[in-house]
Amino acid sequence: MSKKVITREEWEKKLNDVKIRKEDMNKLVMNFLVTEGYVDAAEKFRMESGTEPDIDLATITDRMAVKKAVQCGNVEDAIEKVNDLNPEILDTNPQLFFHLQQQRLIELIRNGKVEEALEFAQEELAPRGEENQSFLEELERTVALLAFEDVSNCPVGDLLDISQRLKTASEVNAAILTSQSHEKDPKLPSLLKMLLWAQNQLDEKAAYPRINDLATATLEDPAI
Amino acid sequence: MPTTTASAVCTTVGNNILLRLTSGERDVKLKALRELKNQIIGNRTKKLSFLKLGAVPAVAGILSDAVSAVDVADNDENDRIVKDIIVQSAAVLGSFACGFEAGVRAVLDAGADILIQRGCLVEEMPLLKSYMEVVDAGARSLKMIYQSKMAPKYDFLQEENMEFLLSLLNNESENVSGLGASIISHSCKTSLEQKLLFDAGVLKRLTSLLGGSLIQRDASLESIATIFKNNPEVVSQFVGPDTGRTLSCIIEIVKDRFARTRLLASLCLIVIRNASPCYLQDVGIKTKLINNLLELLDDPGRVGDEASFAFSSLIAEKEDMQKLAFEVNGVDKLYNHLQKGSLHPRRFEGILLALADMCSKLECCRSRCLSLQVLKLVVDALAHDSSDVRSAACMCLRSVSRSIKNLSAGSFMNETIVIPLVRLLDDTSTAVQVAALGAISNIVVDFTTRRSTFIRLGGVKLLVQLSKSMDSTIRLNALRALRNLIFLAEDKCKEEIFMELTASLLASLICDPEPSVQEQALALVRNLVDGRINSVEYIFAEDGIILDAVGRQLRIASKAEIEIQGMYVLGNVATGKESHKEAVMDQLLLRAENKAQSCIIKFLQSNDSRLRTAAVWAVLNLTCSSSPGSSGRLVKLHDAGIVSHVKNMVNDPCLDVKLRVKTALEQFNSFDDSLASTSCLQFLTVRAVGELSHVVDPSSKEEESIANYFRFSMKKNKKKKSTRTVKFCFDVPADSL
Numbered sequence: 001m002s003k004k005v006i007t008r009e010e011w012e013k014k015l016n017d018v019k020i021r022k023e024d025m026n027k028l029v030m031n032f033l034v035t036e037g038y039v040d041a042a043e044k045f046r047m048e049s050g051t052e053p054d055i056d057l058a059t060i061t062d063r064m065a066v067k068k069a070v071q072c073g074n075v076e077d078a079i080e081k082v083n084d085l086n087p088e089i090l091d092t093n094p095q096l097f098f099h100l101q102q103q104r105l106i107e108l109i110r111n112g113k114v115e116e117a118l119e120f121a122q123e124e125l126a127p128r129g130e131e132n133q134s135f136l137e138e139l140e141r142t143v144a145l146l147a148f149e150d151v152s153n154c155p156v157g158d159l160l161d162i163s164q165r166l167k168t169a170s171e172v173n174a175a176i177l178t179s180q181s182h183e184k185d186p187k188l189p190s191l192l193k194m195l196l197w198a199q200n201q202l203d204e205k206a207a208y209p210r211i212n213d214l215a216t217a218t219l220e221d222p223a224i
Numbered sequence: 225m226p227t228t229t230a231s232a233v234c235t236t237v238g239n240n241i242l243l244r245l246t247s248g249e250r251d252v253k254l255k256a257l258r259e260l261k262n263q264i265i266g267n268r269t270k271k272l273s274f275l276k277l278g279a280v281p282a283v284a285g286i287l288s289d290a291v292s293a294v295d296v297a298d299n300d301e302n303d304r305i306v307k308d309i310i311v312q313s314a315a316v317l318g319s320f321a322c323g324f325e326a327g328v329r330a331v332l333d334a335g336a337d338i339l340i341q342r343g344c345l346v347e348e349m350p351l352l353k354s355y356m357e358v359v360d361a362g363a364r365s366l367k368m369i370y371q372s373k374m375a376p377k378y379d380f381l382q383e384e385n386m387e388f389l390l391s392l393l394n395n396e397s398e399n400v401s402g403l404g405a406s407i408i409s410h411s412c413k414t415s416l417e418q419k420l421l422f423d424a425g426v427l428k429r430l431t432s433l434l435g436g437s438l439i440q441r442d443a444s445l446e447s448i449a450t451i452f453k454n455n456p457e458v459v460s461q462f463v464g465p466d467t468g469r470t471l472s473c474i475i476e477i478v479k480d481r482f483a484r485t486r487l488l489a490s491l492c493l494i495v496i497r498n499a500s501p502c503y504l505q506d507v508g509i510k511t512k513l514i515n516n517l518l519e520l521l522d523d524p525g526r527v528g529d530e531a532s533f534a535f536s537s538l539i540a541e542k543e544d545m546q547k548l549a550f551e552v553n554g555v556d557k558l559y560n561h562l563q564k565g566s567l568h569p570r571r572f573e574g575i576l577l578a579l580a581d582m583c584s585k586l587e588c589c590r591s592r593c594l595s596l597q598v599l600k601l602v603v604d605a606l607a608h609d610s611s612d613v614r615s616a617a618c619m620c621l622r623s624v625s626r627s628i629k630n631l632s633a634g635s636f637m638n639e640t641i642v643i644p645l646v647r648l649l650d651d652t653s654t655a656v657q658v659a660a661l662g663a664i665s666n667i668v669v670d671f672t673t674r675r676s677t678f679i680r681l682g683g684v685k686l687l688v689q690l691s692k693s694m695d696s697t698i699r700l701n702a703l704r705a706l707r708n709l710i711f712l713a714e715d716k717c718k719e720e721i722f723m724e725l726t727a728s729l730l731a732s733l734i735c736d737p738e739p740s741v742q743e744q745a746l747a748l749v750r751n752l753v754d755g756r757i758n759s760v761e762y763i764f765a766e767d768g769i770i771l772d773a774v775g776r777q778l779r780i781a782s783k784a785e786i787e788i789q790g791m792y793v794l795g796n797v798a799t800g801k802e803s804h805k806e807a808v809m810d811q812l813l814l815r816a817e818n819k820a821q822s823c824i825i826k827f828l829q830s831n832d833s834r835l836r837t838a839a840v841w842a843v844l845n846l847t848c849s850s851s852p853g854s855s856g857r858l859v860k861l862h863d864a865g866i867v868s869h870v871k872n873m874v875n876d877p878c879l880d881v882k883l884r885v886k887t888a889l890e891q892f893n894s895f896d897d898s899l900a901s902t903s904c905l906q907f908l909t910v911r912a913v914g915e916l917s918h919v920v921d922p923s924s925k926e927e928e929s930i931a932n933y934f935r936f937s938m939k940k941n942k943k944k945k946s947t948r949t950v951k952f953c954f955d956v957p958a959d960s961l
Contacts, residue, residue, distance in 0.1 A: 080258075083261060083265050086364075087315045087364065088368075090266035091323070097266035097267075178438075181437035181438035
């Protein structure tokens, strides 16, 4: 089946004909900064572009403090901060609470505090499994860390990765955003996903200058 | 890992915190409060252990002291600490009340709800009111308390309470307005309260909250639904330009990004729709709601679980909605969810009930269900751990088994279905037993007369046992099942059933304290004595106690349904031998106390055409020309004034009655003429008609088709002289016979 070929010249002309408003782009940027929690950047951007954020920047500071605490491994601190911000969040999000407790255990193990870890697992994590059966599997995985001498090389060693902290941090961030009636995901990634999807759809019908690298967004000539 | 160590540690820490709570120093107290708060939030186990240590009254005491201390506030530092103590103690109490029943109870026992209200939300505390934290903390905690089933009943009738509620709703803070909405959602139960709230104008504020944050929107939707639920009067007052705005606002929200909001908006619209004959009736909105709810089933969490219940409330009893849902493949979609397996019990129950509603009136839905092999999953659900699921499965079966086509094909009377169903007759839950009886009532209407399967599996024993239950609902439903089981049953089958039942039990059930039970018992006897002449003998068992009971009930009854069944029993018995007919005469001519005439005269004059029909049938059968004793009976009936009453009914408005009366009059007249040979054929026809013992009720389409089926099958049977049309009951609401 022969595909239609569109040259770079034709393509760029078509692109130029599409009008995008600056305000829309600013809003997207602001939305991204706010949702991800870049308070200072958001503040500066607001001053420089005159774009109003859709949530109170002050609340972002609190949220970011929580996120940072988790990312640094200070889970207890993070829990205290969340409870100060909104005591309902952890009371109504058993899964989040479990993950935070789980992270605490991981940090204790990482710091070699085995005795404390054992006690903690017994006192804090085991009841979570009793209260809610769906946590049992993850609980078992986490407790398994205690069984290995060389924790970083064991089958559940991935729990010790920084990525685990980031995952937990992201979960807390999302819960706080939801409690503040804000959407937990920024709009930008969805837009990019749509772009990729649209390109894939078009690929079946035409050869045209594609964006292959989202970071640079440069148009690459169609392979002939 | 030794458990004692862990709990010992816990207690030590716990006691330590509690000790510091009693400290005289505010700083120490504050720190202890915060620690306590951080220990219990999200942690049900800790809540329980601190509860046992008496934490709740201790914290309530601290809150109370702090609130009193506000008046004595002398400097900023003091203010700040007192404020912090109030915030933290409110948060602690709120957390204890969060989804934890024992906690709610303890909090209420300590009077903490009143304390929080007074301390954080009431106008007279201006100093504290300036701290939004205090207000928010108090509002959050009270909201937790009011979300519990044990929440104190909010007395809307008290004017000051209403004012307070309005002040909450009008407050800027979403926590406070959320509290107001929460109080409405959870405390407003009666129609009077609904009216009060509506008249107080809360709807206006609630509508504006629809445009607020997510929390405000959700809370508002729930409250609006609560105000309108099952209250057509309030809905009818919901007119004017505001209404249109509110409704269109909610309709927009049905498309919201958040699933829970979509569900709440749909529920709100359904409530309004169900309470009003004119709102939201167009096809567009109907389709939108159906599609929305079917889509919400995809949500993996609580929202998906509840979506099926919302769907049921949308389509229940409404054939047009069921049809629409069928057209968008509702049955298939529900089935797909059912297939997923290891469903949360609530979700399982919801989907089964939704299917039950879909199949309640439409044959197309039932056929689709059966072709998709839904039955297999439903039968598995009969053995589920949850009684709600078992109940729902029975209801689903009941609906699907209304399919005449499949009943006559014997699709349901097989061991895989009957065995688990019969087992449920012994279930620990009454509700399950009643639901199982409902399904059995339909299934035993087996046209291929394979009822022996049911009997063999011990079904009859259990049904008879249940007919002796203390619970009248169970007695009623057990009798209904037996009534259907015995309908047109073979002689041997009837005999087995009667042996199990016994005459004395039947007689006592006819005289049951519950009228509805009496009715079913009489209907059962009616079906019992139908059939061959020897079936009539049953009523004379044990010195005729059943017949006596029937006669007695007829004389004292005041409910038409009972009188109708009783008359048909007598009418059926009157198709028997001479002695049978004489026995019926005895019963009819027996007068009740203080009554000058036979009860049948009252029936002949009844406003209810069904009763008049039944009464005329009895007279017909007693005076049929071919019976030797008929002329004697006619004289007695004449003397009792019954004949003249029948003659007066020659122009009865009901066609059924009119035709029978015509026949009766012809019979009466035949005794005056001498028997001419030319009249022989006429007599034969009259007699044949006279033996009709059952009448079909054409009001139900299904029953009519069943009747046609039988007319057809009976005609083929040359031995029987008469065609018989039949009467029995599907498990349908009381108004259809």
